[in-house]
Amino acid sequence: xxxxxxxxxxxxxxxxxxxxxxxxxxxxxxxxxxxxxxxxxxxxxxxxxxxxxxxxxxxxxxxxxxxxxxxxxxxxxxxxxxxxxxxxxxxxxxxxxxxxxxxxxxxxxxxxxxxxxxxxxxxxxxxxxxxxxxxxxxxxxxxxxxxxxxxxxxxxxxxxxxxxxxxxxxxxxxxxxxxxxxxxxxxxxxxxxxxxxxxxxxxxxxxxxxxxxxxxxxxxxxxxxxxxxxxxxxxxxxxxxxxxxxxxxxxxxxxxxxxxxxxxxxxxxxxxxxxxxxxxxxxxxxxxxxxxxxxxxxxxxxxxxxxxxxxxxxxxxxxxxxxxxxxxxxxxxxxxxxxxxxxxxxxxxxxxxxxxxxxxxxxxxxxxxxxxxxxxxxxxxxxxxxxxxxxxxxxxxxxxxxxxxxxxxxxxxxxxxxxxxxxxxxxxxxxxxxxxxxxxxxxxxxxx
Amino acid sequence: xxxxxxxxxxxxxxxxxxxxxxxxxxxxxxxxxxxxxxxxxxxxxxxxxxxxxxxxxxxxxxxxxxxxxxxxxxxxxxxxxxxxxxxxxxxxxxxxxxxxxxxxxxxxxxxxxxxxxxxxxxxxxxxxxxxxxxxxxxxxxxxxxxxxxxxxxxxxxxxxxxxxxxxxxxxxxxxxxxxxxxxxxxxxxxxxxxxxxxxxxxxxxxxxxxxxxxxxxxxxxxxxxxxxxxxxxxxxxxxxxxxxxxxxxxxxxxxxxxxxxxxxxxxxxxxxxxxxxxxxxxxxxxxxxxxxxxxxxxxxxxxxxxxxxxxxxxxxxxxxxxxxxxxxxxxxxxxxxxxxx
Ligand SMILES: Cc1ncc(C[n+]2csc(CCOP(=O)(O)OP(=O)(O)O)c2C)c(N)n1
Ligand SMILES: [Mg+2]
Numbered sequence: 003x004x005x006x007x008x009x010x011x012x013x014x015x016x017x018x019x020x021x022x023x024x025x026x027x028x029x030x031x032x033x034x035x036x037x038x039x040x041x042x043x044x045x046x047x048x049x050x051x052x053x054x055x056x057x058x059x060x061x062x063x064x065x066x067x068x069x070x071x072x073x074x075x076x077x078x079x080x081x082x083x084x085x086x087x088x089x090x091x092x093x094x095x096x097x098x099x100x101x102x103x104x105x106x107x108x109x110x111x112x113x114x115x116x117x118x119x120x121x122x123x124x125x126x127x128x129x130x131x132x133x134x135x136x137x138x139x140x141x142x143x144x145x146x147x148x149x150x151x152x153x154x155x156x157x158x159x160x161x162x163x164x165x166x167x168x169x170x171x172x173x174x175x176x177x178x179x180x181x182x183x184x185x186x187x188x189x190x191x192x193x194x195x196x197x198x199x200x201x202x203x204x205x206x207x208x209x210x211x212x213x214x215x216x217x218x219x220x221x222x223x224x225x226x227x228x229x230x231x232x233x234x235x236x237x238x239x240x241x242x243x244x245x246x247x248x249x250x251x252x253x254x255x256x257x258x259x260x261x262x263x264x265x266x267x268x269x270x271x272x273x274x275x276x277x278x279x280x281x282x283x284x285x286x287x288x289x290x291x292x293x294x295x296x297x298x299x300x301x302x303x304x305x306x307x308x309x310x311x312x313x314x315x316x317x318x319x320x321x322x323x324x325x326x327x328x329x330x331x332x333x334x335x336x337x338x339x340x341x342x343x344x345x346x347x348x349x350x351x352x353x354x355x356x357x358x359x360x361x362x363x364x365x366x367x368x369x370x371x372x373x374x375x376x377x378x379x380x381x382x383x384x385x386x387x388x389x390x391x392x393x394x395x396x397x398x399x400x401x402x403x404x405x406x407x408x409x410x411x412x413x414x415x416x417x418x419x420x421x422x423x424x425x426x427x428x429x430x431x432x433x434x435x436x437x438x439x440x441x442x443x444x445x446x447x448x449x450x
Numbered sequence: 451x452x453x454x455x456x457x458x459x460x461x462x463x464x465x466x467x468x469x470x471x472x473x474x475x476x477x478x479x480x481x482x483x484x485x486x487x488x489x490x491x492x493x494x495x496x497x498x499x500x501x502x503x504x505x506x507x508x509x510x511x512x513x514x515x516x517x518x519x520x521x522x523x524x525x526x527x528x529x530x531x532x533x534x535x536x537x538x539x540x541x542x543x544x545x546x547x548x549x550x551x552x553x554x555x556x557x558x559x560x561x562x563x564x565x566x567x568x569x570x571x572x573x574x575x576x577x578x579x580x581x582x583x584x585x586x587x588x589x590x591x592x593x594x595x596x597x598x599x600x601x602x603x604x605x606x607x608x609x610x611x612x613x614x615x616x617x618x619x620x621x622x623x624x625x626x627x628x629x630x631x632x633x634x635x636x637x638x639x640x641x642x643x644x645x646x647x648x649x650x651x652x653x654x655x656x657x658x659x660x661x662x663x664x665x666x667x668x669x670x671x672x673x674x675x676x677x678x679x680x681x682x683x684x685x686x687x688x689x690x691x692x693x694x695x696x697x698x699x700x701x702x703x704x705x706x707x708x709x710x711x712x713x714x715x716x717x718x719x720x721x722x723x724x725x726x727x728x729x730x731x732x733x734x735x736x737x738x739x740x741x742x743x744x745x746x747x748x749x750x751x752x753x754x755x756x757x758x759x760x761x762x763x764x765x766x767x768x769x770x771x772x773x774x775x776x777x778x779x780x781x782x783x784x785x786x787x788x789x790x791x
Contacts, residue, residue, distance in 0.1 A: 122576050122756050173576060173756025191580050192538065193510055241509035242541070269510050271486035277509050343485045402761045405754040416720060420749040424761060427768065 059281045061327045063297035067355050069363025077306040092370050098301055100379045102131040102358050105155035107383035108164055111390050116336040120394055122173040125152045129331030132357030133264045136304030140312055142225055146203050147186040148196035149234040160186040164386055165393035174400055194242030200233030201248050204257035227316025230258040238269025241277045249289035256320035260311040266330035271343040286323035298326030299357035453636045459629040461603035462492045464637035465610035470500050476614055479506045479515055480532030489534055490629050512538055516545035523563045528614055530566040537580025539569055550619045551594030566613045571623040572716050574763045576756040583753060584717030589621045590694045597694040599623035601668035603633035612647040625666035650697035656686035659773050660704040662727055663714040664690040671714055674769035693723055702734045709740035710776040716763055719747040744772040
């Protein structure tokens, strides 16, 4: 298995943690040294020095790299709808598969659109489809999501239209969607800030229940209980103060929150070993938050652990930390050149664990994915991509004076004056074709 | 003296290399600065040359970076920290404002804090949110910090070395729009031969209007001066170089001759650097002024999405409108500059 450490020398201050990790648990990337398993969880194997590795270091896994399904009663309990062997279960599994294939297709199309100058930038999600689709599939509509910038598949699962995913990256708006329309916040660029927003929103849910404003759901299903929040963070974000404070606050108030970390091994050029000398999941324990490490390229395991964590949140059990071990197969963004800092061999090794191929192998082996199904899924993905491209290319730039909109919720004299000033300035070019129409908030700089 | 043609980014790298060679206590810290060489490649090759103990990739936490730099300085080091983009410096605000800036005074002068904070700054590059901010006023407003902004590769190299050699904390702004701009650079210029760090420079002499600016907008101002000269108006352009302290003497000397002031910057107008300069000029040169000072600035709005940023970043035309106005050529209302009293 490839090291994430590359060839930088060991006396590098910034890699002190990495050396420690090698003696502590073999790897901090959650990968295993072979495909077998000696633990209670059949998908994986303990890595490194047995005396220091802890059971929780082993990512929970149901589908191994070949797509073979291993039973695990503790997790299977959450997967009855996709495991039943009924037509419904097959449809549910195929839906997960289609969602992952479409996410990858959207991602590829967006990357192409950026290369063609239609987008300013794009942060690809390739490799993280299972972590995103599996976790998002566990959500209720009335749950709320706070994410960073890479969770395109989560946003799509929440109901964000493909074109809306790209608006921000085209540079035409600060938010591609209305957070309340899909119960997912505008993606966050400041690393880690959203974790605390998740805590606060979850505190609000708690307060709503206490005030009797909302009733916990009681349908007799595993989804029963209050609404909950999932806050997505990256492995790099785990170093930020905000994320660590989120752990503290969430634990103190026992809010209904799942802090979901996609450990994709990299924060731009920095390997996860630079952020932590031990598996990230171990941090949770010190904050008094239950933590679980899951194979993030196994959509079934991700779905199961997220459902369990949400169940805990909904039923008063407080926050859970999930570390989904996955891999950023592409560049950090379209502006990044990963060949400067990581070996191609690493990507090759992770390609063996490709989440989409893994699910396909499982489905094929069980006769659940026929050639016709595959053709249909591909066609659906192509259709979404075509719709995306047409929609994005057709997007128009907003009117210039819209930059003064929504600065404040109410009127503000300074912004109103500057808006008038800029309008007068642009009017000076009136004989050119500048369009300064606004939709108008009467020049106040407030909401409209 | 040997010069070479370097981009501003390369000139910064040359300045860092020189400073690290001259002083073994200089350390460079930041996110992605080691093997990657920084997102703008300013530190390219430094880790290979000076080793990973002096060129340190930090965990992803800006407050952590600045707090660590304070501790390193306490121990006698000269940390140069890179904040990856302007919008991420706020995460480190407490460590900068409450710790770094005040530590020398707090220790009654016993502890020196020679920390340099390099920040890629401002917009006009079609970037995502938080990647185009002009936060200089916050730092100018903070006692204990020196603040500089460079406009050309030579200054990038020498002012950076001066900042690192300075015993006070220095916030060092690098306009992103200029990273790829080339110029002649003497990377080994003796610092004593360079103008002191706190001084402004007249980059184009003129008689009718004083145009004060800094960073990437020195280029905008020079373009405006050229355009104005076509109409017979002689504009003097001053590159502030230092925003704290501000070289009020150089500005006042110019305005006493021209009688007219235009200040140009990209950051928002309210309580911005332009307000400080206009006020100081009014105080010092009131009897010499032929017209109220004019400010050409970014508006007091969140930095707009990339496709709309042209409305926020001052351009040649907005500067010319202001020049016209201090010359009494357009009505005092409207037209892209602040309406004077
Ligand atoms: C406060 C802050 N500092 C730095 C950055 C620059 N930056 C953008 S993404 C990134 C790496 C994030 O890594 P990780 O949390 O692992 O998320 P990933 O990109 O892998 O999804 C950095 C350093 C930022 N956006 N915000
Ligand atoms: Mg990451």
